[in-house]
Amino acid sequence: MYSEDILISVRNVSKCFHIYEKPADRLFEMLLRKSRSEKFWAVKNVSLQVKRGEAVAVIGRNGSGKSTLLQMVCGTLQPTAGEVILNGKVAALLELGAGFNPEYTGRENIYFSGAIYGLSAEQVSDRMHLIEEFAEIGDFIDQPVKTYSSGMFVRLAFALIVHVDADVLVIDEALAVGDVFFTQKCMRFIRDFLKRGALLFVSHDTNSVMSFCRDALWLDKGEVLFAGSAKYVCEKYLEDYYSEINGRKSEEQFKEQENELKENPLEKAGHLLFRDSRQDFVVHTNLRMEYSVELFDCNSASFGEGGGRIINVAMHDKEKNPLSWVIGGEIVTVRISAHFRQQFKKIILGFVVRNKNGQHLFGDNTCVHSLQHGWLGKNEGEVAEALFTFVMPRLPAGDYVISAALADGMQDQHVMHQWVHDALVFRSHSNSISSGLVGLPVQIELR
């Protein structure tokens, strides 16, 4: 009936809570058999599937229904409507400390929870040293968990779920509490786990969502607002975040500026000068990391207040010639040009390079430079340019995008006027072996 590989199947699940004005109303309702409550739908008609080897993220603002959904998946909450079908053993890391008895020691809780996960006392004893080793909380393992810091809770709870042979992991945000070393350890475990299991997790951190998940689901007031590739959903989420800060502005409002954009002299100059200055070199060598760079796409999805607009993003060589072909290890300049429709007091221009999964690889903006050299302002009708010069890193084969942004203000408090998601696309045609996400230039000696 169900494919073996679908480990989590959530079908049209909803959850309704009854809200009572006063606690006594609950009693009256039972006695008088008359409703004294308001219905509140925390989750409305949500469906999702997670297959073996997949991770799906649930994102959304506070109170959007994420935890309620995860609790229904774990079986700690019954859906009001719809069904959850699980194929395999589920281990969950939901609220901090949930499932632990605060009066018991860490060790006692491990035995207790291990039994809930179907492990015998003997099996738990056999794995205890591994759990202790993973948790790294030292002698605290024999202290009541009510004395634990939130970080220790997470360490112990995570160490437990790592060792219960789960097929499905359900994790709610909790990873954010651990320190960087522990988080890295958990990430390594999850990457390994995903070779055999399925992960459903909640996070506010779009970077971790994009690094783990192919798909994501955005819940808003209990309903699915967007579902699809993690990159797409996270971009929409990011847009919404900025719209909330800046006040809503739809993408359509940019359309009217497009003609003006096409007429812009800077962009025109960029097109006329466009040539592949490294083609000869590329053709005659074979030990190279090659990148083909596409033209700035002025129709790429964007969001922001629209007080200014990014009119060109290009990669240049040292001689300021736009490049369509870049070699890894060469010095390149990312040039971002912007046109202003209103006065800007403190211009911020910046970029982010992401891989095809949406992982943020590197990027920069003009803030620190402006703090050092003074802020640049511009008036309506003027144009500004930011040049970011760096050594092009070696990147594994695949597609990459540069998102570019224009804002007015400071690093931590600014109005986002335009964020262009995939302003410039480039592709690494590398066939040399490279490990990691980004390869930096390294000087090597062998003696």
Ligand SMILES: Nc1ncnc2c1ncn2[C@@H]1O[C@H](COP(=O)(O)OP(=O)(O)OP(=O)(O)O)[C@@H](O)[C@H]1O
């Ligand atoms: N037992 C309950 N009784 C009544 N309302 C509840 C109950 N549990 C959750 N809710 C409500 O359901 C809504 C969704 O809550 P939920 O905890 O699932 O959101 P969330 O997206 O996980 O939020 P956060 O990011 O803050 O953890 C909230 O408005 C919350 O107040």
